[in-house]
Amino acid sequence: MHALGLRLGRVLEAGDLVILTGPLGAGKTTLTRGIGEGLGVRGPVQSPTFVLARTHPSLVGGAPLVHVDAYRLAGAEELDDLDIDFERSVVVAEWGAGLVEERGSWVEVVIARPTGSGDDEDIDWSEAPVEPREVTVLGYGERWAGGVL
Numbered sequence: 001m002h003a004l005g006l007r008l009g010r011v012l013e014a015g016d017l018v019i020l021t022g023p024l025g026a027g028k029t030t031l032t033r034g035i036g037e038g039l040g041v042r043g044p045v046q047s048p049t050f051v052l053a054r055t056h057p058s059l060v061g062g063a064p065l066v067h068v069d070a071y072r073l074a075g076a077e078e079l080d081d082l083d084i085d086f087e088r089s090v091v092v093a094e095w096g097a098g099l100v101e102e103r104g105s106w107v108e109v110v111i112a113r114p115t116g117s118g119d120d121e122d123i124d125w126s127e128a129p130v131e132p133r134e135v136t137v138l139g140y141g142e143r144w145a146g147g148v149l
Contacts, residue, residue, distance in 0.1 A: 001027035001111070002034040004135060007149055008107070009038015012090045014063035016143070017103060019096040022111030027133060028094045031109065032067050035092055041065045047094075053082050055089070063090045071095040105141025107148055 008018065012035065020028040029047045036045040040060035048054040048069045056065040066089045073079055076099045084091060086103060093099065097108070112134040139148040 001030040001133065001135075002037075004109075004137075005031040005034020005036075006038040007034075008109075008137075009035040009090075011149065012039060012063075012107075014088050014090065015086065016063075016090050017086065017106040018090070018092045019106055019108045020092065020094045020111070021097050021108065023113065026111040026113050028111065031111070032065075032092045032094070035090070036065050036067075039063065039065055039090060053084065063088060065089070066091045068093040068096065070099050073099060075099070105139070105143035107144060108136075108138045108140065110136040110138070 008031075012018070018035070020031060022028055029045070033043070033045040036043055036056055039058065039062055041056035041058050041064060043056060045056060045065070045067060046054070048067050049071065052070075052072065053066055053068045056067065058064055066084050068079070068082070068084070068091060070079060070093050079099050113131055137148050139145070
């Protein structure tokens with residue numbers, strides 16, 4: 001997830017919006033950490049669950065990263081209340097589907113991970129491989145008409 005975030009971070013620029021969708025533990029924050037590293041922002045990038053949004057200024061003269069956790073937001077109006085500078089920032093919104101699409105162009109990253117078969121008691125977790133993820137990256141609007149990556 002981190003490596004994918006690095007790749008995304010290198011193509012994102014001010015005004016870009018990334019919406020992350022996936023279950024708890026899918027890797028949304030790890031992906032955002034990679035995006036932040038690819039953008040060259042001040043870290044550490046951590047989940048903004050309790051503050052709703054964190055701004056990470058650029059260390060290289062680029063756009064800041066605004067990392068939003070929209071899980072607790074009731075609607076787009078509450079997102080507007082955060083007064084995010086969408087035009088001059090790269091905004092990554094975890095749980096943002098349905099709240100920010102109407103802004104024009106955006107990237108949606110959908111992460112699916114296995115939920116387990118119920119036979120977990122026989123697994124030696126110290127030897128278990130990293131869980132595979134199925135990731136779909138979709139670009140919407142004119143900005144992403146030629147593809148995202």
